[in-house]
Amino acid sequence: MTALLKTLFGDLRNCSVVGLLIIAEAAMIRGGWGESAPFVVPVLTLSGICWLARSRRSTTRTGPL
Amino acid sequence: MSWAIFSSSFIAAAVEWVEAYTIVLAVSLTIGWRAALGAVGAAAVSLVGLTAATGGVLALGAGLQWIQLLIGVFLLLFGIRWLAKAVARGAGLVAQHDEEEEFASTRALLKTADGRAAWLVAYKGVLLEGLEVWLIVVALGIGAAGMISSAGGAIAAIVPVVLVGAYLRQPLSRVPENAMKFVVGAMIVAFGTFWSLEALGGSEIWPIGASALIALAFFYILGGLLAIAVLRPRATQGVTA
Numbered sequence: 001m002t003a004l005l006k007t008l009f010g011d012l013r014n015c016s017v018v019g020l021l022i023i024a025e026a027a028m029i030r031g032g033w034g035e036s037a038p039f040v041v042p043v044l045t046l047s048g049i050c051w052l053a054r055s056r057r058s059t060t061r062t063g064p065l
Numbered sequence: 066m067s068w069a070i071f072s073s074s075f076i077a078a079a080v081e082w083v084e085a086y087t088i089v090l091a092v093s094l095t096i097g098w099r100a101a102l103g104a105v106g107a108a109a110v111s112l113v114g115l116t117a118a119t120g121g122v123l124a125l126g127a128g129l130q131w132i133q134l135l136i137g138v139f140l141l142l143f144g145i146r147w148l149a150k151a152v153a154r155g156a157g158l159v160a161q162h163d164e165e166e167e168f169a170s171t172r173a174l175l176k177t178a179d180g181r182a183a184w185l186v187a188y189k190g191v192l193l194e195g196l197e198v199w200l201i202v203v204a205l206g207i208g209a210a211g212m213i214s215s216a217g218g219a220i221a222a223i224v225p226v227v228l229v230g231a232y233l234r235q236p237l238s239r240v241p242e243n244a245m246k247f248v249v250g251a252m253i254v255a256f257g258t259f260w261s262l263e264a265l266g267g268s269e270i271w272p273i274g275a276s277a278l279i280a281l282a283f284f285y286i287l288g289g290l291l292a293i294a295v296l297r298p299r300a301t302q303g304v305t306a
Contacts, residue, residue: 010146018141022261029266038271041262042281045145045254046288052149054296056159 013055017048067214074202074218080275081194082226088190088256090230091249096183104187111188112195130264132196136189137261143186144253151247152289156296186253193260251289255281 009015024044028037093101153159202215259278262270271277 009142014142014146014149017145018138021141022138022265025262025265029270034266034270037262037266038277042258042284042288045141045258046285046292049145049149049152049254049285049289050292050296052145053152053156053158053292056149056153 013052017052021045021048066217070214071218071221074215075222076218078198078202078219079222079226081198082222084256084275084278085191085194086226086230087252088194089187091252092183092187092190094249095246096180100180100184101187104184105191108188108191108195111192112199132193133260134264136193137257137259137264139189140186140253140257141261142257143182144250144255144257146250147246148250148254148285148289151243151250152292152296154243155247155289155293158296190256247289248286251285252282254285 021041021044025037025041028034028040033040089101089105092104150159198219202212202219255278258281259271268274273280
């Protein structure tokens with residue numbers, strides 16, 4: 001069960017990045033910054049991807065994607 | 066037969082079918098066509114069951130936003146992980162996959178949890194796009210006694226989408242594994258970004274509508290390449306295996 005959940009949702013860092021992205025999206029829309037969201041959210045997403053990629057160096061063993 | 070309704074439904078549905086086919090094509094390159102088409106079939110059955118269970122445009126329309134958000138979050142969870150791994154491999158932060166070893170384990174992949182997750186991506190993607198096509202068919206067909214024209218247009222739109230997709234499949238299958246997953250990850254993240262933000266902010270949130278999907282995909286591809294270039298020098302100090 002744990003393995004399935006981890007496969008579906010990823011590790012804690014992956015969930016944290018996506019969770020923060022959704023919170024940022026909701027906050028921007030509710031805060032009246034909806035027009036900026038389409039330009040800001042992709043940049044935030046890419047930043048999260050870079051952080052996840054960089055953090056893999058110290059913790060990751062290669063395996064199937 | 067109303068050709069105006071038929072052509073409107075054809076064009077609108079084609080956009081949705083392209084989105085669904087893109088997801089299925091991407092997933093099929095990882096878990097194979099048979100499993101991907103199984104996901105399509107399961108999504109079609111679910112769509113029929115969902116339609117029968119809820120009945121009515123309003124019931125489904127009210128829930129579509131939440132389904133869209135749920136699927137958007139799921140795609141982000143999956144796509145971000147893929148893209149981050151591909152960037153890390155491209156930058157040399159972790160070792161590249163051995164292509165022959167990967168090929169040998171492809172069949173076994175279907176039985177792994179990652180194979181199931183990829184299957185779910187195809188399933189949920191087709192389910193959401195199918196719901197949108199259903200709404201298009203109903204919206205264009207109601208009030209004009211043109212349900213047959215509307216449904217006919219939506220069904221006919223599948224043919225060119227599948228033919229073009231089949232033509233593109235062979236060239237795509239020869240792309241190296243990490244490069245392929247890099248692009249697939251970027252596409253899935255693009256879909257996840259598009260759907261999650263549209264679910265929260267409404268369809269008018271994207272200034273250029275569905276074309277934003279293409280822009281997002283290019284943004285993540287170019288951004289990922291830039292990330293590889295930036296992270297690569299950092300990898301020279303040590304690569305994990």
